[in-house]
Amino acid sequence: MQPQHRPTYPRMLHPGAWWLWALGLAAAASRTRNPVPLLLVVAVTALVVAARKGDAPWARSYAAFLKLALLVIVLRVVFQALLSSGSQGPTVLFTLPELPIPGSTGIKLGGVVSLEAVLRAFYEGLQLATIIVAVGAANALGSARRLLRSVPGALYEVGVAVVIALTFAPQLVTDATRVREAHRLRGQSGGVRSLKRLIMPVLEGALERSVELAAAMDSRGYGRTSDAGHSARRAAGVFSLTGLLGLSVGVYGLLSGTGADWMGMPMLVAGALLSALGIHLGGRRTGRTTYRPDPWAFPEWAVAGSGLVAAVTMFVTAEVAPGSLILASPTQLPPVPLLAVLGILVAALPTVLAPPLPRAAAEETTSTGQREKVAA
Amino acid sequence: MSTTRVVPLQLRSGVALALASAVGLLGFLWPFFVEPGAALDSSHSGDAPYLFVAILPLLAAIVLAELTAGGLDAKAVAMLGMLSAVGGALRALGPGMAGIEPSFALVILGGRVFGRGFGFVLGATTMFTGALITGGVGPWLPFQMMTAAWVGFLAGSLPRLRGRAEVALLAAYGAVAGLAFGMVMNIWFWPFVSYAPEVSYVTGAPLVENLGRYALFYVTTSLLWDAGRAVVTAGALLVAGTALLRALRRAGRRAAFGVPVAFER
Known part of the structure; x- marks a missing residue:
């Protein structure tokens, strides 16, 4: 075992x-x-x-x-x-x-x-x-x-963006503390204006880092997509959109008192399954593996x-x-x-x-x- | 001032966004539209709120997947991550819900400078990052993500203006968005609460009557809170808007979004 x-x-x-x-x-x-x-x-x-x-x-x-x-x-x-x-x-x-x-x-x-x-x-x-x-x-x-x-492959880019955000957020808090301490040493008092003086250096630092980070990601081959992606992409789009249509009809059927029975829950479940399949297929294009x-x-x-x-x-x-x-x-x-x-x-x-x-x-x-x- | 479209909205992703937004909007506003005798009529069962809690994450996933289906380039991902990090860090500084306001201003500015598609994704990732940082992941998160995404999207769709007029427009929009965010987020859990019959939701009652009840509920429970958010968002945009817009646009130019890459032999 x-x-x-x-x-x-x-x-x-x-x-x-x-x-x-x-x-x-x-x-x-x-x-x-x-x-x-x-x-x-x-x-x-x-x-x-x-x-x-x-x-x-x-x-x-x-x-x-x-x-x-x-x-x-x-x-x-x-x-x-x-x-x-x-x-x-x-x-x-x-x-x-x-x-x-x-x-x-x-x-x-x-x-x-x-x-x-x-x-x-x-x-x-x-x-x-x-x-x-x-x-x-x-x-x-x-x-x-x-x-x-474990985020699905179709959401890979969004997942990477969130990981970047989580990695750099503590640094930004450190940045903000440092800027604030510098202000205090110079004897500048708080107030509405201090917000601007605080956020500008922090944001500038973040934007600077983002450009550097993008260059580093590009040089390491980020964003390579697999060749098999094109037809899978089209199929993913068809499934997602049909699924969304199914969800819309299903929600309408559940909300209206007059719709036929098939318009309610069955349509909703079918739509959810189709769009889940679409998300799954959309993940094919990245063709990447997970480390450990x-x-x-x-x-x-x-x-x-x-x-x-x-x-x-x-x-x-x-x-x-x-x-x-x-x-x-x-x-x-x-x-x-x-x-x-x-x-x-x-x-x-x-x-x-x-x-x-x-x-x-x-x-x-x-x-x-x-x-x-x-x-x- | 031209707007860079970092996350382009094509026909396919546009249709997905419209459909998902329509269903998502119903996920918020369904208490006003349930007909008596419908399957979601809560005099039969109280399942309707749970149903939409289950659907909303799927909707958010589909839209985000479709918007990024063309593959975001590294510059866009890095910019998205950094701006979400600033939003999340601001959230960590402010206690609880109160920290949402400054990150709100950032979502508005991001949507304004980098286009509505980017604004949509930025709103979603900012809320998600904030929830992960504060350890507050819950059923409310998909609703927050969708609402903030709409805020970013609409900020990118505002008419083009320049100079002080643009900042004033953004500040006014920030105030409206701050109020609307609270109003919409409250509808989400309104059917869960039944403080008193006069302010609670009644299935199948005429639209006007339910709207009246909701207005009473809103004024008695959260108007003060949301007014505070609106004022803070608008104030932050008025004070720092010009400088922040300039910084973001400069970064956009430096990153040179949308410039075709050509290799020469």
Whole structure:
């Protein structure tokens, strides 16, 4: 068995697997407003992030997303309490001073605030917050920058531009700090004018570098396209445009109440498939290979599959027992949808199924060096 | 002042852009157009927002692939990367959403100087880079990319003017774009939120009624925020517009975009 198939062999998991896993959890959260499975999803993401996140800068984004999620819940509850005097329940918590807004808007500020309205707002906010937290876990675990390596060939140039931008952005921040320090040493104060004095040298430096970089890329043969590209290009265009037409018709069919059945979802799916094929064919023209591609081995299948299990069990529960996922009354004790809960617990398996991170870059290089010696 | 067309818009990419923009626009504006009894009528299911969250990345990918199908040359890619880097770095300096404004001014200037096709791609890559730098990749990203791309595209389509009039035009456009960006981005998540029945979206209600509800939602939640963005974008363009335009045009001349390369024996 090759080492990358073992969950114990330390390496970076393919970021795509983490994103699929998080997508599964987010899809599961989108089906329910029951706080039990929602809080469980949050707990599972926290567990996996704690177990498998690295120490790269983007790994900190989970905390930022958690804050955003909390903000969503708080905003939702506050707005519900302040704005919706019309949709309150019978259990009155307290009464705020009321401020009617003139005009026929029907909006009232303040008034009675009931337990039902606050709880309903909390559950709805919790659903959105859970989706946000799942996305945050994906950001923390699977680096989107690493995912850029798997960008389809048709988007090669755009991908290169983004890689250039990511490489030079930290330098530009350094540039900006240096310029600002120079200003301060000269005793120039801040203000609107200082913005111009700051951005001009930074931009000039960036433009200068871009011209140099282009010359360097040209001299290294960037932009060579394969000869087989011409017919593939035409085919890609045909597929993309037909696919786009299909998407347009599909969206129209879904939005209008009178269209035939075939105009809705079938057309949309066909259009999406055709345009995906177009993007795939469009990638032929570059004819390039990837240096040390990220492997997609057993741990990747396991991680992505565990997210899928969570989504599927939730969708099955939504079909079989919808009452356990959307509460009829917000004040009732939330039931425990057993199947969905088991599915979400399966999504916690990446804590052991995902390979541990290589401890440090230095250690990794020495160990690969030893392996190569052994292989030789 | 001639405009260099760094990313030329041919018939094929133009059609792709128009179609994708039409579907993308529906991805934002669908709450106003759902007919009662339609498959997306959210009184049956709340799936409509998720559907468009799934479609938008595909749309963005198709348009970007088609726009660059002829193969961008190294100079264009390097310029695109550097300008996105400046936008992304500006975003990293400002906290959260507040950092979008200066990069907005840059997208407008880039679209103005290097043409509308370049503006479109620049808007998309700037938003993408900013999201990667701040670690904020999420379902909102394709929507931001599409909207910023339109901002860059329209900046490249503005009528030709010179001197102070051009800067004034760009600043006015920046203010409008700043407001419109917030308005459009809010529609994206409007159906997700239901703070109160008076400001929430009702499926199948007449267009005017839903527009009224949206206006109320917009004024109560985010007008102040967006007004700030509009003022900052316009202010940045007014203060530094002339100098930045000159710098970008000089770089464009030095790079000599669009000059045919001929080898002689």
